[in-house]
Amino acid sequence: MTDLLAGSDTEALLPGMLADLEELVSCETPSSDPAAVAAGAERVARLGARDLGTDPEVLVVDGCTHLRWRLGGGPRRLLLLCHQDTVWPRGTLAEIPWSVTDGVVRGPGCFDMKAGIVLACTALARLRADGLDLDGVTVLVTGDEEIGSPTSADLIRAEARDCAAVLVLEASADGGALKTGRKGASMYELLVTGRAAHAGLEPEAGVNTTIELAHQVLAIAALADPAQGTTVTPTVLASGTTTNTVPAAGRLAVDVRALTAAEQQRVDAGIRALTPRVPGAVLELRGGINRPPLEVASSAALFALAQQVAARLGLPAPAGVTVGGASDGNFTAGIGVPTLDGLGAVGGGAHAVGEHVLAGELPARLALLTGLVRAVLDGELGTHARDGGGVGVPDEEPSGE
Structure with a gap:
């Protein structure tokens, strides 16, 4: 684990991450509007191509646009799972415009979950720059998560099936907790x-x-x-x-x-x-x-590894909670693939007018995600998977998306 994963390096990346987030939030992408979702996908594709070094596959299923990056030609090892559709109808941006005030980012979809896309792309860009072989990594950005993933569920399961792990870039739970279980x-x-x-x-x-x-x-x-x-x-x-x-x-x-x-x-x-x-x-x-549920057993090994990575980087140990809301991570856990959710932004107000991201938390979040990706690709998950994760059952939280 190099020093590039924490400290001043990630702090220096914050202005660029905020610029990318503004680019995504400024394009409204309500799930019910296929043209809007397609336009948003174009912006995600440009940012991702810059950071990942290659254009995505554009997958249109029943009129809904999804993006897939399969890095390298080797066996699939790790899936980073995101969505760029939101619950907000067209016109919301005029009522809740993009802003960054006193370190609080606002704008429709900033927390759920466009900041997660920015974190995923930035983390992989840093690892590429650090010389890590990303062969076998897949990034999937779907366009219909907020309405139950009717056109992407089969795609998500297919992409996850041969992977060792799935990291879901949905927003964190309260206080930055990871989502180790979902109903x-x-x-x-x-x-x-x-x-x-x-x-x-x-x-x-x-x-x-x-x-x-x-x-x-x-x-x-x-x-x-x-x-x-x-x-x-x-x-x-x-x-x-x-x-x-x-x-x-x-x-x-x-x-x-x-x-x-x-x-x-x-x-x-x-x-x-x-x-x-x-x-x-x-x-x-x-x-x-x-x-299906994302049961705590599905995330235990990855959660233990995330705690170990945080300790290496001098970050606070992340908490783990079970939430009532479902995500696309439920699909991957449902087919037996280790899945850890809530690795996206710290903030709050998902689906509400108070939706926001805490800008100051993004560098630490980036460091944790980057370190966790590196650890999975280095094969460290195997030890935790064999010992059942090495941690107790995380706390339960009754609310969620």
Whole structure:
């Protein structure tokens, strides 16, 4: 481990990292806008080509643009996983413009997770300059993470499958903690079909979808198990068309989060076993399990290695937490590849108007990431993987993306 990984070297890179981050944040990339995502990908491609020394493959899947750099021609060893789409609609930049004030960076998507892209590219550029062989490293930047990765999930799993490790550049948890566990996420939509009738003249002739949905909301919510950390949350609800008509159609969205695959499967079975309660009502269920959990065992070895790297560099030992939000790291952990998440920026306010990055934390974050990449490529992960990581179970944090 050389001195280039810490201290004044990374501090000197901060202005360039902020300039790159401004370049990315200034191009709005809402997940629902394929043209905007494609335009953002062009900017990421330029920055990445400069830092990685080669142009990416541009992969368009069902209209969504993703970027892939496969460095060298050897076997895949390490995947750095990023996304450049955001939750923010076009026009947000006018309301929350790019700014750096008193060391606080603001702008839509700065924290979640465009700063992570900048960190990944800068870290690999430093390692290239230091003469490290990056053969076998893959960088994947997707464009649909915020909507469940419908076009990139298969690509992510395929890229990770032969790797020794996956490092996810999502934003950190509170205080810069790494995300050593993530709940799995399932998303459902329950459609109810009934029969319309006049609400005043003959309501008994109708089949009321609002009443049916009321029964189903209670049945679905009862599937939660707080003791196991399993949340089952009915969210968006709609039924009916006019105030004097028995509603003939309704729908309910349901968000499920679980710490283990067994719990996720239990809730899935329970939702699929729902039956109508109002005579004549018909149920149709759409959706299902979106991302499996990133269980703590999947990150233990990498987390131990990150702590060792931090100690070498004189950095504070990173904390590890389990969060409720899912990411693309859930996919890679779900196929058995060691995965460590939350290696991106320190800040807060993801998906909220207070989204921000702490500029002063970027150099240390860069040093940790650079050192961790080097350690994985030097084969150090094998020791930790054999001894089960050498650390206890990280703390649990109930919130997340």
